[in-house]
Amino acid sequence: MESHAQQLKGHLDALLLAALAGGPRHGYAIKEALREASDGQFELPTGTIYPALHRLEAAGLIDGTWSTVDGRRRRTYQLTARGERRLQADRTTWREFAATVTTLLERPWPATS
Amino acid sequence: MAGHQLIDQHLALLAGRLPGSAVDELADGLTETWHHHLAGLSPTSAADAAIAEFGTPDQIIDAFVTHAPGRRIALRLLASGPIVGVCWAAGLIASRGWTWPLPHAPRIVFGLLLCGVVVALLAATTSRHSYRRTRLGAAGGATLLVLDTAMLTTLSIVTPPLAWPLLPAILASLIRIAWTARSLPAALGR
Numbered sequence: 001m002e003s004h005a006q007q008l009k010g011h012l013d014a015l016l017l018a019a020l021a022g023g024p025r026h027g028y029a030i031k032e033a034l035r036e037a038s039d040g041q042f043e044l045p046t047g048t049i050y051p052a053l054h055r056l057e058a059a060g061l062i063d064g065t066w067s068t069v070d071g072r073r074r075r076t077y078q079l080t081a082r083g084e085r086r087l088q089a090d091r092t093t094w095r096e097f098a099a100t101v102t103t104l105l106e107r108p109w110p111a112t113s
Numbered sequence: 114m115a116g117h118q119l120i121d122q123h124l125a126l127l128a129g130r131l132p133g134s135a136v137d138e139l140a141d142g143l144t145e146t147w148h149h150h151l152a153g154l155s156p157t158s159a160a161d162a163a164i165a166e167f168g169t170p171d172q173i174i175d176a177f178v179t180h181a182p183g184r185r186i187a188l189r190l191l192a193s194g195p196i197v198g199v200c201w202a203a204g205l206i207a208s209r210g211w212t213w214p215l216p217h218a219p220r221i222v223f224g225l226l227l228c229g230v231v232v233a234l235l236a237a238t239t240s241r242h243s244y245r246r247t248r249l250g251a252a253g254g255a256t257l258l259v260l261d262t263a264m265l266t267t268l269s270i271v272t273p274p275l276a277w278p279l280l281p282a283i284l285a286s287l288i289r290i291a292w293t294a295r296s297l298p299a300a301l302g303r
């Protein structure tokens with residue numbers, strides 16, 4: 001869903017961190033985890049996830065290590081302690097934001113005179 | 114490389130425009146995507162589907178350019194540059210810097226290098242489709258680090274006891290040196 005993909009971009013960092021909360025994953029596995037967890041609604045071009053992962057790594061939020069799988073070099077990422085703290089903060093911020101927007105969208109607004 | 118001619122061609126396009134380590138990672142991801150599609154498609158159809166899912170070379174390269182560490186360094190240095198520049202200008206004017214016993218040649222070389230740094234940083238920040246150009250941000254940062262160090266060294270050697278108007282400039286340069294030295298390794302490594 002393209003509109004969902006656009007909305008996803010604004011929250012990509014938090015979602016990538018969340019996808020690593022369960023343990024180390026490589027780029028394709030992260031993308032698949034996001035797709036499956038969202039029932040296929042959040043889908044970005046896979047190749048564009050890697051530079052975002054590199055940026056998170058440069059920021060010290062995730063840590064990448066190389067291994068060799070089936071003759072190919074594979075980079076696997078995991079959350080750092082700083083990344084875990086950021087994820088917790090992002091979750092709190094999101095809950096507060098979502099609660100506020102839900103309240104505003106669902107409250108009955110009085111008619112203007 | 115990956116196992117199918119179409120995928121190899123896709124990776125070859127990326128290899129010419131991105132760092133080797135990034136291409137290795139992309140090769141692994143694209144091959145995984147291809148294997149995923151092989152479950153229900155012919156090898157060629159699976160390769161087409163994998164490439165479509167992965168994104169075009171331009172999409173991928175543009176994403177790498179947007180997040181390039183050299184571009185981020187250049188953006189921060191350009192944003193902080195005017196503040197540091199004003200500190201130095203104010204300090205040099207207040208300290209009558211033009212009276213210092215410095216030959217003209219080093220002053221001219223310093224000025225030319227500083228102009229070169231600004232051009233390099235601007236080139237890095239305005240890059241949208243060339244990862245190679247974003248590397249100018251790291252080169253500009255490294256040169257600026259040298260220039261800041263040279264300026265502070267010169268101050269300590271050829272000037273009279275430091276006047277207080279120069280202290281903000283010295284502090285600004287020290288902060289910039291520390292930040293640049295910390296950020297450069299990541300940018301030079303990619």
